Amino acid sequence: MTRADRLQPVQNLAEEAERRLAQQVAALERNAREAETKLLDLERYAEEYQRQYGERAGRGIGVTELRDYQAFLARLGEAMRQQRAIVTKTRNECDAGRLRWQEAAKRVKALDHVATQWRDEARRAMDRREQIEIDERAQRPRTQR
Template sequence: MAQTRAGRLAPVVEMAEKAEKTAVQRLGHFQGQVRLAQSKLDDLEAFRLDYQEQWIVRGSGGVSGQWLLGYQGFLAQLGTAIDQQRQSLAWHQNNLNKARDTWQQAFARVEGLRKLVQRYIDEARALEDKREQKLLDELSQRLPRQDQY
C-alpha cells in the first residue's frame, strides 16, 4: 500500500521539479538583468564623473557662456538618465527578489515531496520486512523439531 502511495506521488514530484527548474531559470535571468542594469548605472556615473572633471580642466582656463549653458544642460540630462537607471535597477532588483522567493518556495515543495516519498518507501520496506519475518517465523515453527535427549 505504501509503495503504491510513493508511486502515485511520482507525477506530482515530477511536476514540482519542473516548476523548480523553471524558477531557477527565471532567477538566473533576473540576476543577469540586475548585473546589466548595475553595469549601465556604473557606466553612467563614471561618464558623469569624467564630464565633471572636464569642467575643472576647461573651466580653469575660462569658458564662454554658451559652453557653460551646454555643459549644464548636458549634465542635467545625464543626471536624469542616472536617476532613470537607478529606478530601472531597483525594478530589476525587485523582480530578482520575487524570483528568489518563488524559487525558494518551489525548492521547499520539491524537498518536502521527496521526503514524503522516501517516508512512504521506508514504510513499505518496514511492512515487507515484517511480513518476511512473520513468514520465516511461521515456517520455522512448522518444521519438525529434532529434540536431542
Template sequence: MSKKLPLDTLTELARTQKEEAARRLGALQSAQVSAHQKLDLLLQYRQDYSHQLQRLMESGLPASQWRNYRNFLSTLDGAIEQQRAIAAQANVRLDHGRGDWQHHARRLNSFDTLADRLRRQEAMLQAKREQRDSDERAARKFIDRAAHSSA
C-alpha cells in the same frame, strides 16, 4: 527496486518547477547585475564629463559651450535617475525571484521527505510480511516433521 508512488509524480513536478524557478532566478540576477553595471557606467561617465567641464571652466570656457555641457549633464542626470529606477526594479524582481525559488525548494523538500517516509513505511511493512511468511513456512515445516515423526 521500489515501486513508483503516486507522490513521485508530484515530486517530479515540484522538481521541474524548482528548476524553472532557478533558471528565472539566474536571468533575474543577470538583469540586476546588468542594470547596476549600466548605472555605474552612467555615473562614471557623468563624473568624467563633470571633471572635464571643471577643467575647461578653469581655463576659460565660452558661455555657449558651458550651456551645452550643462544641458548634456542635465540629460545625463535624467538618464542616471531612470537607470536608478531600473536598478531598483531589478532588485525587487530579484528578491521576488529568490522568494519564488525558495518556495519551490521548500515544496520539493516536503514532497521528498514525505516520499521517503512512505518508502520507509512500505519497507517496514514488506519486512514484516516477509518475516510472517518465513515464520509460517518454518511452522509448517515443524508441523510436517512432527506429523512425520509421529507416524
C-alpha cells in the same frame, strides 16, 4: 503501485518547476548586474565629463557653452536617476524570484521527505509480512508431527 510511486509524477513536476525558477533567478541576476553596470558607466561618464568641463572652464567658456553644459548635465542626471530606478526594480525582481525559487526548493524537499517515508513504511510492511510468512512456515512442521 506504491504510494511513493504514485507520488513520483508530482515530484517530477515540482523538480521541473524548481529548475525553471532557478533559471529565472539566474536571468534576473544577470539583468540586475547589467543594470548596475550601466549605472556605473553613467556615473563614470558624468564624473569624467564634469572633470573635463572643469578643466575647460578654468580656461574660460562662453555663456552658450555653459548653458549647453548645464542642459547636458541635467539630461545625464535624469538618465542616472532612471537607471537607479531600473537597478532598484531589477534587484527587487531578483529578490522576489529568489524567494519563489526557495519556496519551490522547499516543496521539492518536502515531497522527497514524504516519498522516502512512504518507501520506508512500505519496506517495513513487506519485512513484517515476510517475517510472518517465515514464522508460519516454521510453525507448520511442528504442528504436522
